[in-house]
Amino acid sequence: MALEWVVLGYAAGAEAIMLLLLTLPGLDALxxxxxxxxxxxLKPMMSVVPFCLFLLMDIYWKxxxxxxxxxxxxxxxxxHLRHQKSIMKxxxxxxxxxxxxxxxxxxxxxxxxxxxxxxxxxxxxxLKKRDD
Numbered sequence: 001m002a003l004e005w006v007v008l009g010y011a012a013g014a015e016a017i018m019l020l021l022l023t024l025p026g027l028d029a030l031x032x033x034x035x036x037x038x039x040x041x042l043k044p045m046m047s048v049v050p051f052c053l054f055l056l057m058d059i060y061w062k063x064x065x066x067x068x069x070x071x072x073x074x075x076x077x078x079x080h081l082r083h084q085k086s087i088m089k090x091x092x093x094x095x096x097x098x099x100x101x102x103x104x105x106x107x108x109x110x111x112x113x114x115x116x117x118x119x120x121x122x123x124x125x126x127l128k129k130r131d132d
Contacts, residue, residue, distance in 0.1 A: 004055060005093060008100055011048050015103035022110055031114070038111050048104050052097045059090050059097075 018041070021027065021034050066083065069075035075083070 004051075005096065008048070008051065008055065008096055011045065012096065012100040012103055015045070015048075015100070015107050019103060019107045019110060022107075022114060035111065035114055035118070038107065039115070042108060042111065045104060045107075048100055052101050055093065056097055059094060062086070062090060 018034065018038050022031060022038060027034075066086065067075070067079065069080065069083075
């Protein structure tokens with residue numbers, strides 16, 4: 001199960017790095033190449049969304065199937081500690097899912113805005129040349 005979370009962490013990290021390279025000022029030469037790389041990577045990275053939904057269902061299933069300690073002395077201290085660790089891991093994993101989905105959405109939005117900005121800049125340049 002840990003491999004799934006590692007893959008999701010790497011995907012979120014890659015999204016964050018691409019977003020950072022697209023939005024840093026002063027990297028215009030690099031930005032043009034990054035736009036093409038990011039646009040070609042967005043479709044395969046769309047698989048993050050169903051993967052996150054699957055992992056979210058996994059967290060929910062583990063939450064529903066967890067052992068309960070209804071009575072005060074029904075669980076041993078080690079079982080109680082294991083249950084608390086499981087809750088902490090589930091919360092951490094839910095944050096990772098939210099971060100991956102949010103970063104994908106922001107990357108998609110920023111990429112489309114940068115592409116639109118480039119097209120508008122090209123139109124402005126054409127109009128300036130035509131007026132001269």
